[in-house]
Amino acid sequence: EIVLTQSPGTLSLSPGERATLSCRASQSVSSTYLAWYQQKPGQAPRLLIYGASSRATGIPDRFSGSGSGTDFTLTISRLEPEDFAVYYCQQYDRSLWTFGQGTKVEI
Amino acid sequence: EVQLVESGGGLVQPGGSLRLSCAASGFTFSNYWMTWVRQAPGKGLEWVTNIKQDESERYYVDSVKGRFTISRDNAKNSLYLQMNSLRVEDTAVYFCARMNPSCTNGICYFTPFNGMDVWGQGTTVTVSS
Numbered sequence: 001e002i003v004l005t006q007s008p009g010t011l012s013l014s015p016g017e018r019a020t021l022s023c024r025a026s027q028s029v030s031s032t033y034l035a036w037y038q039q040k041p042g043q044a045p046r047l048l049i050y051g052a053s054s055r056a057t058g059i060p061d062r063f064s065g066s067g068s069g070t071d072f073t074l075t076i077s078r079l080e081p082e083d084f085a086v087y088y089c090q091q092y093d094r095s096l097w098t099f100g101q102g103t104k105v106e107i
Numbered sequence: 108e109v110q111l112v113e114s115g116g117g118l119v120q121p122g123g124s125l126r127l128s129c130a131a132s133g134f135t136f137s138n139y140w141m142t143w144v145r146q147a148p149g150k151g152l153e154w155v156t157n158i159k160q161d162e163s164e165r166y167y168v169d170s171v172k173g174r175f176t177i178s179r180d181n182a183k184n185s186l187y188l189q190m191n192s193l194r195v196e197d198t199a200v201y202f203c204a205r206m207n208p209s210c211t212n213g214i215c216y217f218t219p220f221n222g223m224d225v226w227g228q229g230t231t232v233t234v235s236s
Contacts, residue, residue, distance in 0.1 A: 035222035037152070044202055044229060045144075045152060050222035056207065057224070088152055092220040095166045097142070097154035 002027050002093050004100035011105045019076040021103045023089035028069045033092035036065055036074045039102075040085045048087075049074065079105070109133035109225050111203050116230030123193050123234070129186040129203030129227055137181035140206035140219040143188050145199035146229075155201070156188070157219055171197075193234045200229040 003026040013019055023034075031052035037045040047056040049065035052072060062077040076083055084107055089100040115127040127143075143155040156167045156177040165177050176189040186203050207224035208215040 033220045037223075039152070044204075044226035045223075046226070047207060047222045047224045050207055050224075056222070090152075090154075090222070095157070095164075095219070096168070097157070099152045099154065102151045 001096070002029060002091055002098060004089055004091055004098060006087075006089055006100035006103045008103060009101075011103060012107070013079055013105065014107065015079050015081055017079050019074075019079055019083070019105055021074040021076075021087055021089075021105070023067075023072040023074070023100050025070045025072070025091060027093075029072075029091045029093065031068050034065075034067070034072050035090045036063075037088045037090065038083075038085045039088065045088065076105075109205075111205065111225055111227035113201065113203050113227040113230035116201065116232045118233045118235065119193055120236050121193060121195055121234055124189070124191045125193065125232060127188040127190070127201055127203075127230055127232070129188075131184045131186065131205070134205070134225075136179075136184040138215075138217050139208070140217060141177075141179060141186045142204050142206060142219075142223060143177060143186075144202045144204055144223070145197075145232075146202070147196075147199045150199075153199075157206070158186070159219070160217065190232070193232075195234050198232060198234045200231050202229045203227045 007022045034052040036049040039045040053065045086102045112130045142157045158177045174192045178187045204223035205225040207221040208217045
């Protein structure tokens with residue numbers, strides 16, 4: 001089973017700053033099968049990025065994804081107040097999905 | 108409007124059973140892989156199970172194999188999760204979600220690996236004596 005480890009656990013930043021979130025896999029992951037989500041308290045997750053770098057419908061271009069192999073990154077170029085949330089990476093391998101433990105982006 | 112609405116959650120004793128439902132609207136339900144994801148209180152997301160459009164393929168996380176069964180009724184635009192032999196550690200909010208298709212030049216491939224693009228609001232399952 002592939003394990004995803006996200007870092008840091010918490011990221012403390014201010015609006016307007018750049019956020020860089022890391023997701024490291026215990027084995028190589030196909031870029032096609034790597035996704036990122038945002039979740040706010042009391043809400044369902046929202047798909048941000050799929051295929052490691054493709055933005056989902058309606059996602060602002062300040063969100064970008066990159067990476068390959070075992071190292072993937074979600075970047076938020078300039079934080080807006082509504083971006084403070086928990087972010088999860090997710091991978092698909094042999095018909096099973098797994099999530100990372102999440103990174104909280106806080107003010 | 109594309110929408111998923113879960114129901115059926117509640118309080119159940121350990122060893123008991125519960126059946127969750129997810130009603131889909133605003134899209135052609137029968138085209139999509141569907142999935143259940145759960146979130147224990149204060150914890151992260153955990154994928155639980157997937158089902159193919161025609162029910163010919165179903166996959167489960169190891170911790171629920173043999174206890175949970177995913178199914179669907181395309182005529183009723185509904186997804187289900189039958190949960191038996193429930194344990195305290197199954198306590199969570201359960202979300203149903205649609206698998207994001209892969210679309211290029213107006214042609215869409217309804218695959219299970221492109222992320223989850225539409226989510227319900229979740230239904231709470233509490234397993235406690």
